[in-house]
Amino acid sequence: MVATTVRRTSGVRRRRFGVVSALAGLLSAVGLAVTQAPASAGAWVTCPAGLTGWKVVHGSRGGQIWEGYRYTLHSAVPTFLVSDGQLLDNSGTDLSVSYTITSSVSRTYSVTATVGVQTQPTQWLTTSVNTSIVSSVTTARGVSISTTVPPRTRLLAEYGVEAYQVSYAIEAYRTERIAGNKQPPGPNNRCEEWGYYPQNAIAPTHVEGWRLRTT
Numbered sequence: 001m002v003a004t005t006v007r008r009t010s011g012v013r014r015r016r017f018g019v020v021s022a023l024a025g026l027l028s029a030v031g032l033a034v035t036q037a038p039a040s041a042g043a044w045v046t047c048p049a050g051l052t053g054w055k056v057v058h059g060s061r062g063g064q065i066w067e068g069y070r071y072t073l074h075s076a077v078p079t080f081l082v083s084d085g086q087l088l089d090n091s092g093t094d095l096s097v098s099y100t101i102t103s104s105v106s107r108t109y110s111v112t113a114t115v116g117v118q119t120q121p122t123q124w125l126t127t128s129v130n131t132s133i134v135s136s137v138t139t140a141r142g143v144s145i146s147t148t149v150p151p152r153t154r155l156l157a158e159y160g161v162e163a164y165q166v167s168y169a170i171e172a173y174r175t176e177r178i179a180g181n182k183q184p185p186g187p188n189n190r191c192e193e194w195g196y197y198p199q200n201a202i203a204p205t206h207v208e209g210w211r212l213r214t215t
Contacts, residue, residue, distance in 0.1 A: 042193035
């Protein structure tokens with residue numbers, strides 16, 4: 001089978017992190033869903049370097065409690081999200097046949113929402129997986145392609161976008177209450193290990209077009 005793509009560019013604490021990660025992998029291997037437990041108190045450490053997505057989760061006259069995140073990439077597998085397709089069947093003749101086909105269905109694909117924690121991973125995915133990843137993309141209608149199907153051949157023409165199936169984890173940390181601080185915390189602040197959240201996501205890119213493959 002030959003495939004060709006025609007592109008159109010238009011809460012578990014650190015002391016349990018290892019156990020939770022291994023358990024999540026085991027459950028995924030046997031096809032069971034992993035449900036996150038509510039976050040609870042964890043160890044206090046110096047805020048790790050590389051925390052991103054800081055936001056205030058509690059604020060008062062006494063100061064603010066900030067929450068930040070650290071991402072760990074486990075795997076990223078390329079995939080193709082199909083929005084439209086046509087089967088070009090020339091299996092019954094001994095002559096080549098020319099076709100011109102046009103996309104007629106538009107679909108919107110977005111980065112899968114995170115589970116167990118509210119954060120936006122798109123910027124991290126763009127940096128860590130592929131720079132073409134976008135938070136959301138809508139496929140175009142009216143995009144045409146011409147091709148020739150050889151004799152005794154069936155050709156599947158699919159229109160869509162390139163994407164990635166991404167497996168990663170998010171570690172959440174919360175600071176102690178910081179008085180008078182309007183800026184995200186630095187590495188000298190103290191943080192509480194607030195949770196570990198395994199994720200599986202689809203991340204679309206801005207690269208769309210026709211993909212042709214024999215069946």
